[in-house]
Amino acid sequence: MSDWSLDGSSGVPLYVQLRQQIISRIITGEWPPGFQLPTVRQLAVDVRINVNTVSKVYSQVEQEGFIVTQKGKGTFVRSELSWRQSAQGRGEELQQFAKLVKEMADAQGISLGELMEVLTDMRNKERPS
Amino acid sequence: MSDWSLDGSSGVPLYVQLRQQIISRIITGEWPPGFQLPTVRQLAVDVRINVNTVSKVYSQVEQEGFIVTQKGKGTFVRSELSWRQSAQGRGEELQQFAKLVKEMADAQGISLGELMEVLTDMRNKERPS
DNA sequence: TCCATTGTCATAGTGTACTATTACAATATA
DNA sequence: TATATTGTAATAGTACACTATGACAATGGA
The missing domain is CATH 1.10.287 (Helix Hairpins)
Structure with missing residues (x-):
């Protein structure tokens, strides 16, 4: 089901909506540990928002322990131990x-x-x- | 449950959060038809936001048919909830x-x-x- | 090494959420 | 009639969400 539903007129900031949908995918197991997330540029194209906004979301979700990013490689779902608490x-x-x-x-x-x-x-x- | 939970750091605009909690109170019947809502100034103090923001929310919720406001008197839950009747x-x-x-x-x-x-x-x- | 791909960062511009302040209009009450 | 209370509106300033653009750093493959 890997498509997205961002509503730019809902009053809820895009980065909040995107963050929610990413975390939801991880928790439900649709994106299992080790899974590589879309690149920031690709996701920016997919959901039609700016690269910076995607990057901001990835950073935030990383702070929360769900994913880890590596320059030059990509962004990956961390092991479940890391985000179970969140x-x-x-x-x-x-x-x-x-x-x-x-x-x-x-x-x-x-x-x-x-x-x-x-x-x-x-x-x-x-x-x- | 007549207290409020507005999270200023959630990214979701305060006026969006406040609007939803007001509508929720009306729908659950906690604020029945005819009930006078807090004055804009009082609510502004209670939830620690600006009067203008509260006023904006009241105007919006009135547009949606849940309440009616009268200068000099106050703001009240409509007796016929038009969003339902219509x-x-x-x-x-x-x-x-x-x-x-x-x-x-x-x-x-x-x-x-x-x-x-x-x-x-x-x-x-x-x-x- | 060269080059493409990854995430990140800096800058600048636009729109809007939120604030403070002040003033005004309608209503109720003494 | 005065006075207090109600919602509304105008103004101006701050913060931030979002954008476009360009450059940089780390990685990996030819």
Whole structure:
């Protein structure tokens, strides 16, 4: 599924969205340890943003322990040991957010099943394969 | 839960975060129809941002049909939530809600895939088949 | 060695989020 | 009528997200 969905008009900065999608790929295992990420220049072309913005994201994600970059070689996913801790904190945020979503759905008499159905459609439309 | 969690270092604009938390309160019923929202000045103090930023958020949320503001009086949750009523039936309502959920997820750096995974677990635990 | 590829950095320009400050308009109350 | 409170608006300054461009450093292969 290696395509991207960046929304330049959502108010959320591009580098935040890109970072999220990269980390998501790593955590889900789509990009396993040792996997070489797209080059900064290639990714910049793919998602149609500037090289500097991609570089900024890579640096940040490296700071968080998910990847390691090497000049002249490329950028690679680190072993799981390195980012498990970061992933844990992220998981807790996720739980909290999911709980809120459920509360909101309940308040409107919307079941999680219904909601997820629509979200699935929404995601499929966003990334036309 | 009437406190706020604005993260000024998350990269997500404050006005985006504040908008979502306000809408969330309205949808969950914590702020029912007719409820008077904090004054722009009070909210500015509470969340430690500028009055103009709060005012910008209120204007936006009013545009979306959730609240109505009156000079000299205050800002109130609308009695008929127009974003719901204007929607033609339950399908539209669902779409609107799902869209909001996606916006909120984006703003928190959470992908729909991750969210749905957690929601699925949550549902399975609720009603073990 | 030469050359292409990798990530990084510096500079400069544009747009916007956020701030502080001040002033104004509409409303409620004494 | 005064006074306080409400939301709104104008101005100006700071910070940063994003861009384009060009140059540099490390790596690897011909």
